[in-house]
Amino acid sequence: MTVSASVDKLLQLIEFGIHISGIKELKQLMEKVLKTAQDLTYAKMAVFYLVTDDSLELVARRNTHTFHIPDNFHEKKLIPISPNRLAGFCVLNSKIVNISAADRQGLVDTYDLEHELGLLNLQLFHSMLLVPLINQNRKILGVLQLIDSTNNEGDFIPFSESIIPVMESLASQSAVAIQNAQLSRDITSTYYETIFRLSLAAECRDKETANHIFRVSSYSKIIARYAGFTKSFQDMIQYSSPMHDVGKLGIPDSILFKTGKLTPEERILMQSHTEIGWKIFEGSDYEILQMAGRVALSHHEKYDGSGYPKGLKGNIIPVEGRIVAIADVFDALCSIRRYKFSFPTDQVFMNLKSETGHHFDPILLNAFFMGLEEILEVKKKYTVSES
Template structure:
């Protein structure tokens, strides 16, 4: 490949990396693309976390499908930034290491090869190219370790003329990583804020904060099993916690009444759907537009007996039909001042019974498909609750 072609290839890879905003996919892609570029059979990607390196991805064509498991086991394990490992040495010094055979590193060298992985997995590491992932300020955000360059089934040394190109690529990868991390952080903060404020809006109600967290994750699971795209699932996760913000406008005497509501009081209570839609309405944002729909219609029922408009079937936005199942399931399985929590089988029975009447049968089906995930979510937030 001539130098011009290499540049185009390099830019192409850089662009593909820069566009990937899903952090896990990005990490995988960075390692895969740099391996392809250098012809490496295997490789490891480490990310810097303060004064440590953390295993992020391991790829090894010789080990095949075992790699995923190895990655899972090693993921999150730490390596100190010091000469005790080669990656640690690169992270400490910012230098590139290009070694013909790691088992031939001389004693007294500034860095050391640790043969533990080879022994355990029955692999033979030989040539290695290890480069730092630097940002524009020269900060080292991670380390790329490329193992065993191959040519016609022979392990050969890494081409030293490619070192600088790999370093460039690693730096582009570093920025992509930084951007993906920033986006992830932004989204986490966004969701955390939605939860806090939605809980605030439900503070006067009997609900605990865990309700909005649980029901939003349940809704996301149902959406996923209905075949929604990743982005649509995420939007439901963000939009659904706000479904009851309209309750804010319901007077204490109704919202906190211990007994049954009178007809007039219930009419007042129903308005929380309309008020919620008003608070969330007229936004340019997809998430808020969706939250408006959900707030307005999450009490509609398939048979037209719901409120505020008595919409039927497909007239009700699908996302509101999803949230209806998630919301009711959580209400059934949670304690309320007027009832203990129902056991899951009892709650499932009620949900199934109401399929076609209260609930959209497709949503109930998707809910049942995702039941295992839903019970995991329930368990997780139960534990969080108990920890308090």
């Protein structure tokens, strides 16, 4: 490699580092790593393994071979981290492994190739580079496997030794980015589960179920997506909608758990759960909690102005409240159905449709029906365990 070629590759690496640092989505991140590794090494195939417990898991693969790759070439998704597997050896020794077709016999002697993932069919393999993904604290997060380097004429050649420091840098950059993406995913999941469990605890007073909260949250997200809202809005409504009824915490047991019909005074007190919910989130600087406040306050408003607590009309009702109203009522109607076997799903849809422009925003109800297939999938998946 000439010095100017080396400068080019280093510049490419810097660009790559900036690019992947901005990617939060693991799949997209791994795809970018595989593509850049192929561009830098002219390899026909690139495979991404992540360390999971005691194994390496094949999580992404990118193939630019023009010929057919047998289905069993990477059949096993999990391989043990053991010294007689190439990728295992690479992890255990924190070391790049660079091998070519000429090394085959030596490999067969050294490694347990009978079981070696990706090497089952030796005819396909000309050269291979295994690069451990080591983060800034020297922890190994995975392995990048590159197969079949080529020259300008497209002939298969061994991986050049001069590319190894470049690949080491790329691997470190990737390891840190992968770790950040995993961390960000974990924080987000923890956040959602916390909202979920605390909301459930609040709702338990009202005998609601975990599945109800989860379904309303998922339905709301689907409606938002089909209504054309941004990914960020969809996430926000997913996170804020589980908290729509936390204001019920402020309702006395005597009203919340009353079996008979509520008196008009009791009904007014019961309806104040919307305003109590608002107060719980009032004054927050964070968008999700501001939205949670709006959802809590407005999810019982109706499009024609006949709802509570304020009798707001049409688009004056916060859009997130209009969305959660549909999700919440749909779920309530389906739950009634579970106890009355004769109440068919069609009837539920008829009920919803009859309320277009009355209880519900017509455009959002339309989005609900556009997303119906996904909504029914969620319903099916998260209803079973309640029976």
